[in-house]
Amino acid sequence: xxxxxxxxxxxxxSIMNSYVKEWQAKSKKVVGHYCTYIPEELLHAANLLPFRxxxxxxxxxxxxxxxxxxxxxxxxxxxLDMALRGGxxxxxxLFICNSCxxxxxxxxxxxxxxxxxxxxxxxxxxxxxxxxxIITDEGFEWYHKEIEEFKEEIEETYTHQIISDQxxxxxxxxxxxxxxxxxxxxxxxxxDAPKITGSExxxxxxxxxxxxxxxxxxxxxxxxxxxxxxxxxxxxxxxxMLVGSEVxxxxxxxxxxxxxxxxxxxxxxxxxxxxxDDVHIGDGNNPLKNISKxxxxxxxxxxxxxxxxxxxxFLRNEIDRANIDGVILQRINNCDLAGCxxxxxxxxxxxxxxxxxxxxxxxxxxxxxRLQTRIEAFLEMIK
Amino acid sequence: MPNxxxxxxxxxxxxxxxxxxxxxxxxxxxxxxxxxLPSLRIGLEEVLSVxxxxxEKAREGLPIVGxxxxxxxxxxxxxxxxxxxxxxxxxxxxxxxLSGVETYYDLIGNWGHPFHTCSAQKGVMGMSLEDLFKFDAxxxxxxxxxxxxASYPFFKLQKKYPLIIADMPFxxxxxxxxxxxxQLKLSLEELGKVIGQEPDFEKMRNALELENDVTKLxxxxxxxxxxxxxxxxxxFNPISAAATIFISGTSENLSFYQRMLxxxxxxxxxxxxxxxxxxxxxxxxYMLTFFDISLCEWLDRExxxxxxxxxxxxNLSDLIDTKSDxxxxxxxxxxxxxxxxxxxxxxxxxxPFLDDCIRMAKDFSADCFIYTQSIACKQFGAVPQLLREALxxxxxxxxxxxxxxxxDARMTxxxxxxxxxxxxxxxxx
Numbered sequence: 001x002x003x004x005x006x007x008x009x010x011x012x013x014s015i016m017n018s019y020v021k022e023w024q025a026k027s028k029k030v031v032g033h034y035c036t037y038i039p040e041e042l043l044h045a046a047n048l049l050p051f052r053x054x055x056x057x058x059x060x061x062x063x064x065x066x067x068x069x070x071x072x073x074x075x076x077x078x079x080l081d082m083a084l085r086g087g088x089x090x091x092x093x094l095f096i097c098n099s100c101x102x103x104x105x106x107x108x109x110x111x112x113x114x115x116x117x118x119x120x121x122x123x124x125x126x127x128x129x130x131x132x133x134i135i136t137d138e139g140f141e142w143y144h145k146e147i148e149e150f151k152e153e154i155e156e157t158y159t160h161q162i163i164s165d166q167x168x169x170x171x172x173x174x175x176x177x178x179x180x181x182x183x184x185x186x187x188x189x190x191x192d193a194p195k196i197t198g199s200e201x202x203x204x205x206x207x208x209x210x211x212x213x214x215x216x217x218x219x220x221x222x223x224x225x226x227x228x229x230x231x232x233x234x235x236x237x238x239x240x241m242l243v244g245s246e247v248x249x250x251x252x253x254x255x256x257x258x259x260x261x262x263x264x265x266x267x268x269x270x271x272x273x274x275x276x277d278d279v280h281i282g283d284g285n286n287p288l289k290n291i292s293k294x295x296x297x298x299x300x301x302x303x304x305x306x307x308x309x310x311x312x313x314f315l316r317n318e319i320d321r322a323n324i325d326g327v328i329l330q331r332i333n334n335c336d337l338a339g340c341x342x343x344x345x346x347x348x349x350x351x352x353x354x355x356x357x358x359x360x361x362x363x364x365x366x367x368x369x370r371l372q373t374r375i376e377a378f379l380e381m382i383k
Numbered sequence: 384m385p386n387x388x389x390x391x392x393x394x395x396x397x398x399x400x401x402x403x404x405x406x407x408x409x410x411x412x413x414x415x416x417x418x419x420l421p422s423l424r425i426g427l428e429e430v431l432s433v434x435x436x437x438x439e440k441a442r443e444g445l446p447i448v449g450x451x452x453x454x455x456x457x458x459x460x461x462x463x464x465x466x467x468x469x470x471x472x473x474x475x476x477x478x479x480x481l482s483g484v485e486t487y488y489d490l491i492g493n494w495g496h497p498f499h500t501c502s503a504q505k506g507v508m509g510m511s512l513e514d515l516f517k518f519d520a521x522x523x524x525x526x527x528x529x530x531x532x533a534s535y536p537f538f539k540l541q542k543k544y545p546l547i548i549a550d551m552p553f554x555x556x557x558x559x560x561x562x563x564x565x566q567l568k569l570s571l572e573e574l575g576k577v578i579g580q581e582p583d584f585e586k587m588r589n590a591l592e593l594e595n596d597v598t599k600l601x602x603x604x605x606x607x608x609x610x611x612x613x614x615x616x617x618x619f620n621p622i623s624a625a626a627t628i629f630i631s632g633t634s635e636n637l638s639f640y641q642r643m644l645x646x647x648x649x650x651x652x653x654x655x656x657x658x659x660x661x662x663x664x665x666x667x668x669y670m671l672t673f674f675d676i677s678l679c680e681w682l683d684r685e686x687x688x689x690x691x692x693x694x695x696x697x698n699l700s701d702l703i704d705t706k707s708d709x710x711x712x713x714x715x716x717x718x719x720x721x722x723x724x725x726x727x728x729x730x731x732x733x734x735p736f737l738d739d740c741i742r743m744a745k746d747f748s749a750d751c752f753i754y755t756q757s758i759a760c761k762q763f764g765a766v767p768q769l770l771r772e773a774l775x776x777x778x779x780x781x782x783x784x785x786x787x788x789x790x791d792a793r794m795t796x797x798x799x800x801x802x803x804x805x806x807x808x809x810x811x812x
Contacts, residue, residue: 070786
């Protein structure tokens with residue numbers, strides 16, 4: 001037995017899946033979002049299915065290239081392309097925040113070009129959350145107010161009734177359980193004989209963000225049980241940590257793992273940064289504020305301007321914990337945020353004599369041979 | 384105790400800027416007739432005056448404060464310091480030095496800075512690697528772009544310069560102005576602690592009043608530009624950008640706009656065009672080629688193309704209420720800051736930008752738009768086609784898009800610019 005062809009992992013291979021269809025067949029709404037700073041617990045409490053937008057499998061950006069210049073991120077362009085081709089017509093709402101200069105413009109482009117295109121009649125509400133760029137008390141107050149307003153908008157648009165604290169608490173418990181399961185699985189990934197590959201972990205994470213969390217939890221429990229009983233991967237391949245821009249396709253992770261490495265940890269948007277900590281429940285008071293606190297104060301993504309040291313500390317600790325042989329930093333071309341973080345990581349890791357490879361790439365595997373050559377050379381270099 | 388020379392050496396690129404401006408000014412003054420490039424002559428005189436004073440202040444040991452161009456220099460008038468605009472230095476040295484500042488872009492590029500980030504920051508980052516600058520502090524907002532947020536931590540983490548950040552929210556709403564006003568106040572207080580000075584907000588108030596007067600002059604000037612032919616030469620645009628980001632809050636800035644207004648009035652009265660005949664009226668909703676601003680003069684004289692406005696020259700803010708309490712003052716400052724060139728367009732949705740462009744096209748009788756898409760400005764990366772469609776549908780005018788790097792001649796050369804625009808103009812005639 002292995003996770004090969006596991007039905008749960010296979011959900012990640014496409015955008016639409018049977019769970020989404022079943023959800024909508026019950027007249028329930030599916031809402032799309034790009035960023036982990038969107039409060040999913042709140043959406044869940046509103047009986048909405050949050051769907052993390054990705055572009056798995058799409059290698060085309062032709063249509064999107066009309067509206068986004070070549071200096072923009074090919075991941076975002078690929079998602080827009082998919083949307084322009086109807087791939088996201090199933091959405092009943094779109095939630096955008098100013099994660100980066102590329103994704104925040106999806107608010108206007110979905111409005112003007114996707115949802116108003118000829119033949120598309122559905123009215124799709126859009127919402128915007130303005131995130132601060134630094135972590136301060138004032139910034140938290142701002143962010144929490146945004147989340148409070150966001151809640152009111154959701155109540156007005158979807159639930160037509162107040163989302164109660166009890167609803168929020170129930171959702172928090174389900175999401176905390178989800179993160180706990182992911183953490184437990186992650187622990188089985190970083191051990192000496194990892195029970196799961198990096199590509200499988202990525203698939204799991206993507207599937208997890210594409211179906212109702214209650215069902216995802218059942219699947220993750222099944223997988224955890226299976227992994228505990230399975231034999232680990234015993235080999236002498238190099239243990240790699242993967243860091244940087246969005247990765248939502250196993251094409252790239254498989255390229256690394258097929259070159260003689262195992263990705264045993266990561267700092268990625270679809271990776272470990274998502275499940276490091278839980279929403280505090282405490283005495284159950286003000287659950288919405290606790291949701292905001294977790295999102296705002298958690299380990300940041302490079303969009304947070306003055307939080308680099310914490311991000312590097314995480315890398316440093318994870319390198320020790322997961323017994324990492326080398327770090328692959330990667331950025332999708334034109335991603336300034338990951339690019340500059342990687343620049344700083346690269347110097348600090350070299351100072352610590354930790355082997356590091358800094359790769360630039362496109363979202364789709366346009367230049368596999370170049371990447372493969374660089375990855376293989378890097379792996380050979382690691383002693 | 385360091386001597387005056389050592390103190391002055393904390394801002395070596397400013398000395399380079401002074402020298403390049405002085406020689407350029409001397410050339411214009413001695414070779415060209417009075418009618419040749421007056422805006423460059425006047426602008427250089429005024430900016431030179433300020434830069435000279437700043438260099439002297441540096442030699443006297445005042446703290447060196449680097450600031451992002453989106454942090455208004457007049458706000459720093461609450462301190463006795465030497466304000467250095469990071470982006471301004473990169474681009475204006477790029478414009479004035481014969482060999483540009485590509486050497487410094489390459490230095491930081493070789494250090495690992497991604498090629499697609501902004502050359503406005505790359506220049507000073509490279510210079511800092513060479514220790515040509517020694518900042519006592521750097522202050523920046525979290526706007527207008529990813530490149531700013533991603534690049535500035537380098538100064539703090541690698542160069543150990545204290546970095547003060549004012550968080551600017553996305554979206555222009557009342558709560559945004561209040562939040563950013565508070566951020567401005569907190570950041571100025573923090574800067575004061577770093578450089579060991581108490582901010583003198585009364586002194587700053589005077590600078591804001593002076594800038595209110597500048598805004599009035601600019602409004603008058605922009606009304607004149609609506610005339611056919613435009614009474615302002617193209618070179619005014621980059622020089623006005625320099626004045627805005629280098630010398631706002633000084634009497635020299637006021638003097639610059641007074642002199643330019645006088646010039647424009649005379650030309651308006653005589654229906655004169657700097658290039659002889661105005662054949663095409665263009666609006667550049669983004670930036671000009673700072674790697675070689677001679678393009679402006681070439682367009683005027685060779686193609687008869689007027690650049691009516693560029694991004695640094697169509698963002699007019701409301702006057703700041705300087706007579707009321709401190710909260711009102713900072714609220715006004717925040718509103719002005721969020722309406723600053725490039726910041727305005729980057730901190731709200733595209734809809735107002737599209738509306739503004741359509742309005743400008745009509746008000747200024749533009750024949751076309753030329754949209755320069757910079758490699759670094761991802762916040763603008765999704766708007767060109769939307770704008771092109773809007774201009775076509777609402778005004779019936781075309782838009783040319785040219786990819787480039789604002790400060791690096793190697794991406795799209797001046798010749799490529801000239802060729803593309805020449806061909807485009809042929810389609811208009």
